[in-house]
Amino acid sequence: MKLRILLADDHEIVRRGLRALLEKHEGWEVCGEASDGREAVEKALQLNPDVVIVDIGMPNLNGLDTTRQLLQHDPHFKVIVLTITDSDQVIREALDAGARGFVLKSDAARDLVSAVEALQNKRMFFTPRVNDLVLAGFLEKGQTFSRNEAPKLPTLTAREREITQLLAEGNSSKEVASLLNLSTKTVETHRSNIMRKLSFHSIRDLVVYAIKNNLIQIEMPPLPPKTPTGPTAA
Amino acid sequence: MTIRILLVDDHPIVRQGLKTLLEGHSGWEVIGEAADGAEAVEKAKDLSPDVMVLDVTMPRMNGLEACRLLRQECPGLEILFVTQHDSPQMMREALEAGARGYVVKSNAARDLLAAVDAVSQHRVFTALNGRNVAELR
Numbered sequence: 001m002k003l004r005i006l007l008a009d010d011h012e013i014v015r016r017g018l019r020a021l022l023e024k025h026e027g028w029e030v031c032g033e034a035s036d037g038r039e040a041v042e043k044a045l046q047l048n049p050d051v052v053i054v055d056i057g058m059p060n061l062n063g064l065d066t067t068r069q070l071l072q073h074d075p076h077f078k079v080i081v082l083t084i085t086d087s088d089q090v091i092r093e094a095l096d097a098g099a100r101g102f103v104l105k106s107d108a109a110r111d112l113v114s115a116v117e118a119l120q121n122k123r124m125f126f127t128p129r130v131n132d133l134v135l136a137g138f139l140e141k142g143q144t145f146s147r148n149e150a151p152k153l154p155t156l157t158a159r160e161r162e163i164t165q166l167l168a169e170g171n172s173s174k175e176v177a178s179l180l181n182l183s184t185k186t187v188e189t190h191r192s193n194i195m196r197k198l199s200f201h202s203i204r205d206l207v208v209y210a211i212k213n214n215l216i217q218i219e220m221p222p223l224p225p226k227t228p229t230g231p232t233a234a
Numbered sequence: 235m236t237i238r239i240l241l242v243d244d245h246p247i248v249r250q251g252l253k254t255l256l257e258g259h260s261g262w263e264v265i266g267e268a269a270d271g272a273e274a275v276e277k278a279k280d281l282s283p284d285v286m287v288l289d290v291t292m293p294r295m296n297g298l299e300a301c302r303l304l305r306q307e308c309p310g311l312e313i314l315f316v317t318q319h320d321s322p323q324m325m326r327e328a329l330e331a332g333a334r335g336y337v338v339k340s341n342a343a344r345d346l347l348a349a350v351d352a353v354s355q356h357r358v359f360t361a362l363n364g365r366n367v368a369e370l371r
Binding site: 010011012013014015016017018020021105106108109110112 | 244245246247248249250251252253254255316339340342343344346
């Protein structure tokens with residue numbers, strides 16, 4: 001029986017590349033694709049894939065919250081997280097969310113097949129950096145992976161995180177309500193609770209929070225070319 | 235006549251996705267790939283492609299720098315940016331650097347074929363997400 005894989009990434013070009021890579025492997029098939037986290041959850045419930053591959057930086061519902069929602073629905077889902085960064089915080093959140101594989105997008109052509117094979121064999125797959133951090137955390141017998149962990153802010157609920165992401169992506173309360181099938185009033189109440197919990201006063205604070213906590217990801221423009229700096233005359 | 239294309243992006247998965255899309259078009263051939271701007275300049279000189287599909291943000295040398303160099307080194311080459319940057323300012327920079335086309339990566343599956351077709355005929359093609367698609371002669 002074929003191993004069935006669901007792909008979730010907001011870029012169709014990336015999904016095409018992933019599909020081409022995975023379908024070269026005998027006995028695997030990509031049974032579905034999703035372009036955001038919400039669609040990924042819907043399709044996973046509908047298609048019941050063996051492995052779900054989710055990009056972290058997706059609109060509407062990011063990959064970490066997608067992983068959480070999938071595992072809340074069914075703890076048997078096996079999720080591989082694709083990410084552009086393996087910072088301590090992203091690694092910690094991916095592990096907390098319940099991902100069983102963690103692959104850098106830049107290394108996906110090399111690592112993704114190994115990651116799917118690992119999950120197929122009921123093992124986990126992480127980059128060497130994740131393994132180092134997990135080992136360090138284990139050796140310290142602590143709950144944290146980093147000594148320089150930022151102080152924790154009050155915890156948002158899953159719904160509040162979803163709404164924070166959508167607001168930080170520039171949606172109005174009305175648009176968020178429409179996306180989540182809620183009333184605008186309910187979204188406004190969640191929004192007030194979020195701002196109160198986090199002691200924020202502006203949407204700008206919320207956007208910064210969403211970026212810092214990987215609810216949304218941004219790509220920085222390239223730096224201008226370095227200009228040679230010679231010695232300056234005194 | 236076959237249009238010979240060089241693909242430049244630091245993510246192999248993205249190159250693979252672009253390649254499957256482009257090679258589905260008869261008469262187009264992906265003749266090479268590069269993972270950064272410096273490699274793109276070298277391969278363009280070696281392979282003389284007709285069109286280069288070029289990312290902006292890459293290690294070693296970014297796409298804008300590569301584009302400026304290539305304008306001098308390979309004047310016949312048409313350059314099409316495919317980038318994450320959905321920004322009029324970045325698009326202007328790309329065109330000023332000498333590119334003939336600009337497509338946002340999230341829409342590449344929709345816009346890329348039309349864009350390669352346009353730039354291969356020396357026409358400008360630009361498309362930003364959710365905004366105008368302009369094809370100028």
